[in-house]
Amino acid sequence: xxxxxxxxxxxxxxxxxxxxxxxxxxxxxxxxxxxxxxxxxxxxxxxxxxxxxxxxxxxxxxxxxxxxxxxxxxxxxxxxxxxxxxxxxxxxxxxxxxxxxxxxxxxxxxxxxxxxxxxxxxxxxxxxxxxxxxxxxxxxxxxxxxxxxxxxxxxxxxxxxxxxxxxxxxxxxxxxxxxxxxxxxxxxxxxxxxxxxxxxxxxxxxxxxxxxxxxxxxxxxxxxxxxxxxxxxxxxxxxxxxxxxxxxxxxxxxxxxxxxxxxxxxxxxxxxxxxxxxxx
Amino acid sequence: xxxxxxxxxxxxxxxxxxxxxxxxxxxxxxxxxxxxxxxxxxxxxxxxxxxxxxxxxxxxxxxxxxxxxxxxxxxxxxxxxxxxxxxxxxxxxxxxxxxxxxxxxxxxxxxxxxxxxxxxxxxxxxxxxxxxxxxxxxxxxxxxxxxxxxxxxxxxxxxxxxxxxxxxxxxxxxxxxxxxxxxxxxxxxxxxxxxxxxxxxxxxxxxxxxxxxxxxxxxxxxxxxxxxxxxxxxxxxxxxxxxxxxxxxxxxxxxxxxxxxxxxxxxxxxxxxxxxxxxxxxxxxxxxxxxxxxxxxxxxxxxxxxxxxxxxxxxxxxxxxxxxxxxxxxxxxxxxxxxxxxxxxxxxxxxxxxx
Numbered sequence: 001x002x003x004x005x006x007x008x009x010x011x012x013x014x015x016x017x018x019x020x021x022x023x024x025x026x027x028x029x030x031x032x033x034x035x036x037x038x039x040x041x042x043x044x045x046x047x048x049x050x051x052x053x054x055x056x057x058x059x060x061x062x063x064x065x066x067x068x069x070x071x072x073x074x075x076x077x078x079x080x081x082x083x084x085x086x087x088x089x090x091x092x093x094x095x096x097x098x099x100x101x102x103x104x105x106x107x108x109x110x111x112x113x114x115x116x117x118x119x120x121x122x123x124x125x126x127x128x129x130x131x132x133x134x135x136x137x138x139x140x141x142x143x144x145x146x147x148x149x150x151x152x153x154x155x156x157x158x159x160x161x162x163x164x165x166x167x168x169x170x171x172x173x174x175x176x177x178x179x180x181x182x183x184x185x186x187x188x189x190x191x192x193x194x195x196x197x198x199x200x201x202x203x204x205x206x207x208x209x210x211x212x213x214x215x216x217x218x219x220x221x222x223x224x225x226x227x228x229x230x231x232x233x234x235x236x237x238x239x240x241x242x243x244x245x246x247x248x249x250x251x252x253x254x255x256x257x258x259x260x261x262x263x264x265x266x267x268x269x270x271x272x273x274x275x276x277x278x279x280x
Numbered sequence: 281x282x283x284x285x286x287x288x289x290x291x292x293x294x295x296x297x298x299x300x301x302x303x304x305x306x307x308x309x310x311x312x313x314x315x316x317x318x319x320x321x322x323x324x325x326x327x328x329x330x331x332x333x334x335x336x337x338x339x340x341x342x343x344x345x346x347x348x349x350x351x352x353x354x355x356x357x358x359x360x361x362x363x364x365x366x367x368x369x370x371x372x373x374x375x376x377x378x379x380x381x382x383x384x385x386x387x388x389x390x391x392x393x394x395x396x397x398x399x400x401x402x403x404x405x406x407x408x409x410x411x412x413x414x415x416x417x418x419x420x421x422x423x424x425x426x427x428x429x430x431x432x433x434x435x436x437x438x439x440x441x442x443x444x445x446x447x448x449x450x451x452x453x454x455x456x457x458x459x460x461x462x463x464x465x466x467x468x469x470x471x472x473x474x475x476x477x478x479x480x481x482x483x484x485x486x487x488x489x490x491x492x493x494x495x496x497x498x499x500x501x502x503x504x505x506x507x508x509x510x511x512x513x514x515x516x517x518x519x520x521x522x523x524x525x526x527x528x529x530x531x532x533x534x535x536x537x538x539x540x541x542x543x544x545x546x547x548x549x550x551x552x553x554x555x556x557x558x559x560x561x562x563x564x565x566x567x568x569x570x571x572x573x574x575x576x577x578x579x580x581x582x583x584x585x586x587x588x589x590x591x592x593x594x595x596x597x598x599x600x601x602x603x604x605x606x607x608x609x610x611x612x613x614x615x616x617x618x619x620x621x622x623x624x625x626x627x628x629x630x631x632x633x634x635x
Contacts, residue, residue, distance in 0.1 A: 178366035181333055184353045185360045187383035187431060196382070200370045 026260075033253035041247035051254035060238070060255075067235040068262065070149060070224070071217035074156040078164040078213045079206075081157070086168035086205075087198070090175070101169070108162040116226040119155050120146065123227070147229035155223040163212040171205025172198070214266050219259055235259050283342075284309040284467050285330065285435060290339035292325055299325045301491040302339070307435070307469060312461050314478035315471045316514070317488035323471045324363075326488070327437050330469070331360050343434065354383070359433040363440045365424040367412040373423050374399075374408030380431040398426040401463065418449050422456070429464060438470040442477060454481055475515050479503065487511045509627050512553045517588075519559070521596055522629060523552045530624070536594045539571050541621050550626040556601040558623035561589065564614040571619045577611050593617050 036046040054060070089100055107115065122129050125142040133139045145151055175198060183193040199206075221236030228234070235255060242252030283306035292300040300322040307313050315323045328334040330341060332353030341348040348356060359380070367376050377398055378391045386394075399405045402422040412420055421441065428436055441457070442450045458481055461468045472478055478485045479499045486496035487510070494508045506512040509520055523530040525545045529538035530552055539552070564574055575593025587608055589600040598617060602608060609615055 176366065178362050178364075179368060181331075181353070182360070182362055182366040182368070182427075183379070183383070185331060185333075185358075186380035186427065187354045188379075189354055189383075192383055196379070197368060 029253045029256055031253075032250050033257050035250045037248050037250045041249070043250055048250075051250045052258075054251060055254060055258060063233055063235055063238050064258065064262075066149070066232065067218055067259075070152055070156065070232070070234060071214055071220075073153050074160060074217045075164075075210055075214045077153065077157045078161050079209065082161060082164035082168055082209065086165050086172050089165075089169050090172040091177075097173075101166075104165055105162045107158060112159060112222055115158060116155055116223055119151065119158070119227055123151055123154075146227065147231055149228065149232045152224045152228040152232045152234070155227045156217050156220060159220075159223065160213040160217055163216075164209040167205040167208035167212065168202060169205070171202040171208075175201050211267060215263050218263055218266070235262075282309060283307065284344060285469075286342040287326075287330075288340050288342070290326065290329060290341065291337050292322075292329060292334060293337050294325075298491045300329070300336075303488075303491075303493045305486060305493055305496060307467060308484070310465055310467055311483040312458065312468045312470065312481055314482040314485040315469060315488060316473070316475060316478040316485055318473055318514070321488040322491040323488045324439055327360075327439060327469060327471050330435070331358055331437055332356050357431075357434040358437060359428040359431060359435075360437040360439065361424045361428045361441050364444055365412075365420050367420060367423055367427070369412055371411075372408060373404065373410050373412065373415070376412065376423055377404075377408070377426045377430060379427060384431065394430055398430055401460070402426040417445050418453060421445065421453060425457075425460060429460075429466060432464075433466060436466050436468050438468060440471055440473070442472070442474070450477070457481065479515065487514060489514075505625065506553065506627065509551050509553075509629070512551075512625070512627060517556045517599055517601065519552075519554045519556060519596075519598055520627075521552045521554070523550050523626075524548075525550055525626070530626075532594055532596055537573075539619060539621070539624070541624060543621070545626060549629055551629045553625040553627055554598075554619055554623060556588070556599040557586075558620070559598060559600045560618040560620070561591065561600050561602060561606075561608070562616045562618065563609070564616050569618055571621060572616055573619075574614060574616050577609055577613050577615045579611055580608055591615060591617055 032043070033051050034047055034049070035043040036048045036050070038044045055064075085104065089097060089104070092100065121127055123145040124130070125144065125146070129145065130139070130142045133143065134141075179197055179201075180193055183197045188196065218234075219236045221234065221240050224232055224234040225237050236259070239252050239255045239259065242248045242255060246252075285305075285307040287303055287305040287307075290300060290303045291298060303322075303326060315326065317323045325334060329336050330348070332348070332351065336349075343357070368379065371379070374395055378386075378395050381391045381394060395408065399408060402425055404419065404422055404426065407415065407419065412423065415423065421444075424441070438457070442453050445453060454477060457468070457470070470478075470481060482499050484496060484498055485502060487494050487502065487508075489508075489510045495502055495506065495511050502511055503515050506515065512518050513520060521532060523532060523539070524547075525531075525541065526538075526547050528540065528542050528545075530541045530550070531538045573593035575591050575598075577589060577591055578597070579590040581588040582604070585604060586601050587604055587606075589602060589608060591598045591600055593615075600617065
């Protein structure tokens with residue numbers, strides 16, 4: 001009897017799971033995206049590219065562009081906030097790190113819906129933030145903070161920040177403190193040490209963090225729905241709407257495929273190696 | 281010669297414990313100075329203060345007369361070869377070496393010229409495109425050296441630079457370090473726990489123990505005229521015997537004839553240092569001389585060029601080192617040992633003489 005290679009046994013269950021619950025459903029969605037929608041939901045069964053052509057409408061393009069923009073801002077803000085936090089965390093005495101990691105990942109434990117409702121309450125016209133701003137005399141009248149793109153970004157950053165901090169922390173924590181001393185010893189000021197030694201060595205964590213934030217932010221629909229309303233609709237909400245409200249599954253499927261293509265593009269980009277060294 | 285670096289009553293405490301206490305030391309221009317001591321003696325902390333990575337709690341350091349106190353590490357004309365080298369793993373050998381010049385924004389032409397010079401000086405030509413992980417230990421060591429001297433520091437600090445190498449390579453690298461120091465003329469401070477390394481490399485050396493600098497001087501001065509029992513026992517092999525000095529004689533105990541010691545010496549308790557190679561070992565029937573004791577040969581260890589013998593005589597166990605060319609009786613036989621008064625050094629019986 002031929003022996004089954006060990007690697008098959010190890011990879012087998014995972015591959016089976018992905019095949020049944022990811023690959024096949026994805027092929028079904030891809031198939032749907034090429035079918036003609038029926039007049040009352042479902043499809044007529046005919047083949048068409050029209051679902052993709054429909055995406056060229058300015059309304060949809062606007063939503064796709066907004067999705068990229070909001071996800072992009074979310075990623076950039078997460079990065080700017082997470083890098084210094086992860087760095088500080090990685091340089092704490094070993095015994096203190098675990099506690100802070102717990103505190104920093106706490107938001108991720110909270111249900112997404114609850115987090116978003118909390119923002120909803122905080123940002124409303126009669127909410128605590130507006131009340132405080134007026135009481136402090138900073139604003140005269142309530143400011144419309146809810147149902148703006150800013151509110152969506154705020155909610156997304158809040159949700160995805162831990163996913164940027166953790167991989168960065170893992171990468172930064174591995175940097176040997178003596179390398180930083182060596183760089184300073186050789187005449188490097190703070191910025192030079194960061195740019196030449198710390199940043200290049202955190203590339204792996206940086207790429208992982210960018211991916212872990214950008215990908216789900218691009219496809220998110222709960223936060224844009226609750227905090228952005230109709231004016232800040234993202235592609236995730238649109239897909240959800242097509243499937244469950246408009247009952248146009250083929251169009252929803254085409255949108256989903258487009259979203260996947262965007263994400264695949266992000267992944268491809270983030271897998272590229274960091275800039276090679278700038279001298280020599 | 282004038283002092284390049286003057287360390288004055290420098291003290292550093294960690295959690296209330298003094299890691300370095302009141303060290304005074306002058307490093308002369310152009311010398312190879314080794315700082316020797318067991319691990320935890322404060323030698324690395326002392327050097328990290330010179331580099332600027334630790335702030336002294338008191339005392340000061342003057343480099344060419346200027347106080348280093350407020351100068352950050354990146355602006356001190358001092359460079360360091362780190363333990364385990366701390367090469368930048370993401371940079372090639374060439375990039376590692378020119379790092380100091382890049383930090384100083386040197387022109388590309390300068391970088392190129394200096395890189396070529398240092399690759400030649402450290403015998404690393406052809407390896408500049410490799411990454412540190414692709415090099416042997418000895419090669420990594422040379423990259424660390426080249427990187428540290430490219431900015432032409434006034435002072436080069438080396439923290440256990442040879443500790444990670446195997447014994448054979450260590451010998452080669454010692455010669456290499458000495459050559460590099462002589463060719464560049466840079467003042468070296470080399471921290472080590474290996475007494476052989478310190479003795480063979482130093483122009484002058486200092487021995488540290490429990491945060492204090494016990495003695496500094498030439499290797500010969502420290503070996504031959506130690507002023508502290510720890511220095512005596514840490515350098516080479518030693519017989520350290522507690523004695524009482526009285527009227528030109530040294531008493532081990534009341535029932536053993538004393539050593540004749542015809543020099544002026546206060547009547548007090550001392551530690552008597554006799555190097556094992558200075559003890560004369562003869563057959564038991566030899567003509568009795570001054571300071572001769574008959575005893576038992578307990579053990580003989582063959583060390584190649586020498587033999588190390590252990591002899592019990594006069595109630596003391598003596599280490600005796602003889603050249604292999606001298607025949608030795610078998611263990612268990614009777615022997616005579618002679619201790620010439622001139623080879624005896626008396627040391628104060630410090631309470632830290634835990635040799």
